[in-house]
Amino acid sequence: MTTTYTAPAPSAAWKPKGRLELVCPAGTPAAMRAAIEAGADSVYCGFADETNARNFPGLNFSPAEMAEGVAHAHKRGVKVLVAVNTFPRAGEPAAWHRAIDTIAECGGDAAIVADIGLLDYAAEKHPRLRLHLSVQAAAANPEAIGFYVERFGVKRVVLPRVLTVAEIAALNREIACETEVFVFGGLCVMAEGRCSLSSYATGCSPNMNGVCSPPSHITYAQERGEFVSRLGEFLINKVPGGQPMPYPTLCKGRFSANGETAHIFEDPASLDASLLIPPLADAGVTALKIEGRQRSRSYTDAVVRALRGALDAHARGLPIDSRPLMALSEGASTTRGAYQKTWR
């Protein structure tokens, strides 16, 4: 499959004016190559340790793989954004500092950082390294974003999934940096980087360990004709035997409150904001991000191609066909999340 998309030359400005940048997940070197083939403008990835928020077995990059990945991407005119977006452990910041140093050494195009102390380190030690504020910093208003821009020279903020399109448009009028928003994939219902639900149930935290509802703490069982999933000691969901069980992410579970049984926090739907690409572009957004570094290479290929098609259609003034993305959604149901106010 070919696309009409032509990647910008490495020497080009960060972003051709007026064109949305497609930022794609690269959980592994293979997924990075797939994303680049499928039309990514940028890929984002992390090191294989607790320094990034997708610290799952079999994922991520060694420093050598990162250097190779950056070289490969740059040959294709694609940027590499490297997430060092967990919060360094008190008393042991070395691994996080080393991750920042490695990005600078191997020519990564930006570091995606959440922690204030680490931003301070990066800005001080590598003043030429471009800094993006991770969604894990949950900076959701002009004052918070301004704090990071003024103190650390942050060039772009990845917005938490708590804002409506109208709020994003208003925000862009008030801030002095680019914005990147999630367009497709898993959906946090809590302000990112400000959630300890996973560590409450398992002891493993997104902020400290880079994991949420980790597979190592999940168990499945057949009980009285039903299929149940548990996270640590807590039952997250049960379905009649033979029916598919969604991955037991804590906040997508079924619980009981006030005498009712329901998805108290969020349904097991994934975010699909592809039909919102035109208003997001009008809102002044610079980049659209696809969630899913933990997903397979074939998924990466398919989701990047689908969104590349959507962005190219938008650029040509054509309607966006969201059907290719529907097939890729977890649980086959999607939401536009906080982008529409009724979600709240």
Next chain:
Amino acid sequence: MVSVVNEMATNGADDARNTLTLGPLLFNWSPEQWRDYHHRIADEAPVERVCVGEVVCSKRLPFYEDDIPGVIERLQRGGKTVVLSSLALPTTARERGMIRDLVAMPGVVVEANDVSACGPLAGRPHAIGPLINVYNEGTLAFMEKQGAVLVCLPPELPLAAIGALAGAARTAVVETWAFGRAPLAISARCYHARVHGLAKDSCQFICNQDPDGLAVDTLEGKEFLSVNGVQTLSRTVVNHVADLGTLTARGVRAFRLSPHTCDMVAVAQVFRDVLDGAITGAEGEARIAALMPGAIFANGFLHGRPGHQRVAAAAG
């Protein structure tokens, strides 16, 4: 103002005095309950600092904001340092303006609960609340450079990190979560409204039905979480009364008690007595349990375990 700042500033990392802070009331109590609670704390609670203000939902504030000046005055008359706590997730223009109102109030220390408050507070003595991510020395040092004199650490931090941070603090007092349901998450979505089939914008203030949070159980009836509007808290009640010796040994000098409907004056007295060596940690645990019948207590985060668990503390 000067005396307030001095109290905060001189109570630095080298000071051996152990202090108690009553955190901001996180739940939606009636205006009468809100006022009575603060008045009683002002007159009777053996605590050094009291946080006042709306952290969770700006829509609750109009119910009691007219009472705030009187409460501040009464708390100060009672010898307490008043800390004004800011909103956790300000998004609307009105919510963003609230921090300017706080900064303009004389004679108080303002506590930032969102990074958006850190800019307006920079350059003046202020507090950093537990909903801001201070996980390591780099962030702590930056906050101190900005003027933070009191830093309450996130409740999920384990003892090793707490000790490292208490040791690294130069000018700020490092405080830890010591009592009360732990705040675990904040969202743009109101779960109280969602559970009741209401929209956030027309919520009917339904969260006022649950003054300690709405119970969320698993489908097999295990107690799990508590919903408080846009906030999710633990169902277990964090209780570090038997861990105070361990924490003070690591250099922690300030402890936060988060208000619930139980007798908070009595809770504070138990913590005070254990800190003063008047009773043992084990005796403190027994007294706290008697003050909150039916509660499940936990200290798992502190011990590097799942937060809902309880680990038996070392003797004392």
